[in-house]
Amino acid sequence: DSGVTQTPKHLITATGQRVTLRCSPRSGDLSVYWYQQSLDQGLQFLIQYYNGEERAKGNILERFSAQQFPDLHSELNLSSLELGDSALYFCASSEISSYNEQFFGPGTRLTVL
Amino acid sequence: AQTVTQSQPEMSVQEAETVTLSCTYDTSESDYYLFWYKQPPSRQMILVIRQEAYKQQNATENRFSVNFQKAAKSFSLKISDSQLGDAAMYFCAYRSALGNTPLVFGKGTRLSVIA
Numbered sequence: 001d002s003g004v005t006q007t008p009k010h011l012i013t014a015t016g017q018r019v020t021l022r023c024s025p026r027s028g029d030l031s032v033y034w035y036q037q038s039l040d041q042g043l044q045f046l047i048q049y050y051n052g053e054e055r056a057k058g059n060i061l062e063r064f065s066a067q068q069f070p071d072l073h074s075e076l077n078l079s080s081l082e083l084g085d086s087a088l089y090f091c092a093s094s095e096i097s098s099y100n101e102q103f104f105g106p107g108t109r110l111t112v113l
Numbered sequence: 114a115q116t117v118t119q120s121q122p123e124m125s126v127q128e129a130e131t132v133t134l135s136c137t138y139d140t141s142e143s144d145y146y147l148f149w150y151k152q153p154p155s156r157q158m159i160l161v162i163r164q165e166a167y168k169q170q171n172a173t174e175n176r177f178s179v180n181f182q183k184a185a186k187s188f189s190l191k192i193s194d195s196q197l198g199d200a201a202m203y204f205c206a207y208r209s210a211l212g213n214t215p216l217v218f219g220k221g222t223r224l225s226v227i228a
Binding site for chain 1: 220
């Protein structure tokens with residue numbers, strides 16, 4: 001158990017819908033990262049938050065957005081869903097230093113039908 | 114931008130034997146960190162081993178060791194005495210030392226262990 005929790009574990013929805021994925025980082029970790037793992041694209045970085053503020057953006061679509069709340073949990077919002085958004089979405093957290101390991105949550109499996 | 118390449122989509126090894134997974138990366142930075150992550154069928158991402166670029170000594174964690182060649186930008190993972198539980202996807206990842214930065218992953222190598 002990494003200490004990072006993600007809910008829900010599985011999500012099945014239809015095209016055009018909107019979903020919210022939730023992540024709670026390890027106690028004390030200020031950084032939260034979101035990654036998308038799809039069959040054809042591998043693991044790709046989406047977005048990073050540090051202590052409530054957006055820190056870095058990767059290959060995140062405009063239909064996707066995220067935020068980190070004062071209690072440090074983070075939510076990833078996916079809207080106008082398409083079939084190609086079906087993937088495993090990971091949240092990871094880490095301490096302040098780049099040396100520190102990123103601890104990954106168990107992921108949310110999103111299926112868009 | 115940094116890139117990570119894993120040229121072996123699939124590998125297999127006999128139980129108790131040794132296997133080496135390859136990884137190359139491209140960066141213009143001199144200070145960075147390299148990681149190998151394991152993803153078993155449960156899909157959990159598990160850190161296997163970490164290497165700091167400023168250290169010449171290769172990292173070792175029990176049966177797992179790396180061969181880090183900074184000039185060649187190569188970072189291979191050696192698994193000794195392979196066990197059935199080693200069967201998984203293995204991802205090589207790069208992280209800049211410039212601040213709190215995200216990981217850049219390779220496409221992964223699927224390792225099968227044959228009993």
